[in-house]
Amino acid sequence: MATIGVLIETEDGNVKDTNFGVLTAARGQGDGTIVALMMDGSAEEAKGSLEKYGATKVVQVSVDGADLDASPDLKARALAAAIENFNLDVLLGLASAQGRDLFARLAASMDLPLASDCVALDLAAKTVKKSHFSGKTFATVKMSGSVMLCAVRPNAVEAQEAPAEAAVESFAAAVQDPGLVRVVDVKKETIDNVDxxxxxxxxxxxxxxxxxxxxxxxxxxxxxxxxxxxxxxxxxxxxxxxxxxxxxxxxxxxxxxxxxxxxxxxxxxxxxxxxxxxxxxxxxxxxxxxxxxxxxxxxxxxxxxxxxxxxxxxxxxx
Ligand SMILES: Cc1cc2nc3c(=O)[nH]c(=O)nc-3n(C[C@H](O)[C@H](O)[C@H](O)COP(=O)(O)OP(=O)(O)OC[C@H]3O[C@@H](n4cnc5c(N)ncnc54)[C@H](O)[C@@H]3O)c2cc1C
Structure with a gap:
């Protein structure tokens, strides 16, 4: 049975609602342990909403003295360390702009299989259904490798509550910044619209x-x-x-x-x-x-x- 991690995304410090569909996708597919990994926001504050959707552990991942948002490679390395530390068999996240970037770096650095834009998952069979050719077809993809990385299309899986008790932990990853890329400025879309x-x-x-x-x-x-x-x-x-x-x-x-x-x-x-x-x-x-x-x-x-x-x-x- 698999231990499943879910990378949680926040916006202005709040857990995005679209994470709850990913937690729902994670449930019932492993050994019952669902580790919610947070690299921004506060695990303590997020605990209430994440355990409502089945998270059994909420982990604040950090690197001492580092701003993870400024270095996407360091963020990917910290996440890789968390995958190893918590013995995850699967890591799920959102196929958002941020998720796609991070999961691609993670897959490359750990040499792991990645499926992006998934709309359905069968983690026991190690298969996912994903969109292909600009949505013209859907492919069922069989994945191999020690850890499955899957970025799920936001809202593809309907969020359903399943209350659990979650413990909060901190994990300080002992990783170095390769210093290849540094984010110096972020410009948000100026249109006044929900994403x-x-x-x-x-x-x-x-x-x-x-x-x-x-x-x-x-x-x-x-x-x-x-x-x-x-x-x-x-x-x-x-x-x-x-x-x-x-x-x-x-x-x-x-x-x-x-x-x-x-x-x-x-x-x-x-x-x-x-x-x-x-x-x-x-x-x-x-x-x-x-x-x-x-x-x-x-x-x-x-x-x-x-x-x-x-x-x-x-x-x-x-
Ligand atoms: C390579 C390529 C990529 C493309 N990518 C995209 C893409 O990403 N997104 C995209 O949208 N298109 C894309 N297109 C364009 C696409 O082919 C269509 O031209 C476009 O989607 C048509 O837009 P529309 O439906 O708004 O307009 P129209 O085709 O002009 O349709 C307007 C409709 O509104 C109805 N109508 C008229 N007045 C009213 C009214 N007052 N109230 C209600 N209904 C009314 C008409 O009956 C008509 O059916 C792409 C095309 C190509 C070749």
Missing amino acids: LTEAAVIVTGGRPIASADNYKILDECARLLGGATGASRAAVDAGFAPHPMQVGQTGKTVSPRLYIGCGLSGSVQHFAGMKTSKVIVAINTDKDAPIFEKCDYGIIGDLFEVVPVLTEVLKEKL
Whole structure:
């Protein structure tokens, strides 16, 4: 039976909600020990939320006197030391920008197999299902090696609570910084939006949105649902939205619980980025639009009429 580690990501010191789906994926797949590894934030503060989703140990990983955020290689080395110290058979984490970077360094430094963008896992069989070719296909991949490294697509596994008792520990890794790369500055996206790749709800506007200002109609609806606003490439190319909002083959890959597409034709390139959404709702004036073949619920109507009504209803109900 495997001992499973989960690398926890935080934002502004708080545990991101998307970690809970990864903890859920880890549960029931090993010997019952789930080690949550934290390299930022506070293990003491995170304990309550992590044990609610099944973590049995929460470990603060550090390197004496070092700023791990400034050296991605040092961070990977510290994580490698933690894997060895806690005898992990598997390490799971988020396939976020940070997770993809760190897991790739870890796999290279430890010469271990890595599967990124996983949407389903069978750790006993050492297989994972992962997205391939911009989401056009899914591959089931068999992994070998002493430790499996898997980065899981945010929201791909639905978070389910399973309360456990977690002990908190500290682990100071005795590792050296190879000094190859140093982060000197970090610039965050300036758009006032929840991170698209981790949002549980996304309201996306296509070409007919017609102006940057009109996105406010979608923003209001998305905010009420605690979600983010996205855009199609046609809308981005027309200058109505910045590229960080683009969903699709050449934009972001997302997997929210609810995806509301407003004025999207349903192109394969757009679907490449959002087809693993749990529920897809389409609003389109054309009853023959291809998107109606691919959605769970379709509304034939003008987004400028439908979305404001939806927003008013949400205001009443929420
Ligand atoms: C290599 C490559 C990569 C690409 N990558 C991406 C990508 O990452 N993301 C992406 O989105 N696209 C991508 N594209 C572009 C893609 O092929 C489509 O052109 C694009 O997705 C179309 O955007 P759209 O659905 O917003 O616009 P349109 O195709 O113009 O569709 C608009 C839809 O809105 C409906 N409509 C019109 N008015 C209203 C209204 N008032 N209310 C409701 N519905 C209305 C219309 O009936 C129509 O179905 C890529 C293309 C290529 C070749």
